[in-house]
Amino acid sequence: MTTTISILLVDDQPERATMVAEQLTAAGYDLLAQLTSAEGLLFQVEKYRPDIVLIDIESPDRDILESLSVINQHNPTPVAMFSARGGAEFITSAVEAGVSAYMSEGMSPDRVAPAIEIAMAQFRSYQQLRLSLARTQKQLDERKIIERAKGLLMARKNISEQSAHQTLRTLAMNSNSTMQQVAEQVVEHLQSPVR
Missing domain, CATH: 3.40.50.2300 (Response regulator)
Known part of the structure; x- marks a missing residue:
């Protein structure tokens, strides 16, 4: 039809x-x-x-x-x-x-x-x-924030990239969130000034 x-x-x-x-x-x-x-x-x-x-x-x-x-x-x-x-x-x-x-x-x-x-x-x-193009941009943005979160975890906790990645995965699974959501929270938390 x-x-x-x-x-x-x-x-x-x-x-x-x-x-x-x-x-x-x-x-x-x-x-x-x-x-x-x-x-x-x-x-x-x-x-x-x-x-x-x-x-x-x-x-x-x-x-x-x-x-x-x-x-x-x-x-x-x-x-x-x-x-x-x-x-x-x-x-x-x-x-x-x-x-x-x-x-x-x-x-x-x-x-x-x-x-x-x-x-x-x-x-x-x-x-x-x-x-x-929009999907590709979204994927790049997700990767960027995940890489940023891994970098901060590695620097702050003195751990390897693999451990930082595993930490993000575990947090995502435990909170029933996506890696991107967890990465955003990690970046926000680790970049906020210490009071």
Whole structure:
């Protein structure tokens, strides 16, 4: 069973928007809303929670990019942008703001489905990369605090690295905590000034 893809359409050309909307609906997409400008885009994305946002604005500006950047940070959503205008610098800024697919020609009914597929695939790929990076950063942070705690234990108790590691493991098991939680407590305790 395939899930219907829900779309928020932003197009400042009413005739083209109507043609694209009809094509999307006929192709089985769920058109949540059709906006004539990107004003209030943050609110609309929050309200409708679309699977993808399609944007075709004659003169895309920095306000749109700022809105997309905030959406990308707080409510990541695939975005396909169509625009006949905008040089390399604007395209780079659009991608950095969270545009998953940028089409350098205006939106037309026959180009929409491939753009949706590209944008959603790019978005999924980027999100996986983002999650992987976050996991790696978390692991590095955990290792850092554990190494710091081992170093403090070794210095304060004059024990080997292996003994310091075993001490942290034992404390973690006895307190039903993670090594990181115990390491944070050890660092906090051993770094606090002696009264």
